[in-house]
Amino acid sequence: MKKHLDAWYADVEKGSWKDPAELKAQFRSASIVSGERVVFNVKGNDYRLVVAINDHYQILLIIWLGTHKEYDKIDVAEVAYDKERYADSSHSN
Secondary structure, eight states: OHHHHHHHHHHHHHOOOSSHHHHHHHSTTOEEEETTEEEEEETTTTEEEEEEEETTTTEEEEEEEEEHHHHTTSOTTTOOOOTTTTOOGGGOO
């Protein structure tokens, strides 16, 4: 999975867009949820990546990552970052 996320990151880092339409033109499989939220398909659509986006500053903030099956159970417009979901257990005390 890491290599797929790294590839997504490399593509986004090289990206340049001014609005959701330009982002969609560059990332055809992305789903524009709103002017500030986008869903990317990762690893051949096995995973979904929900990001908050600021077009002006070209900043993306990862909000949620999960399997396609998990994605079907969330409200993509309302889902929020959950620190516990992504905590690295190898760093716990």
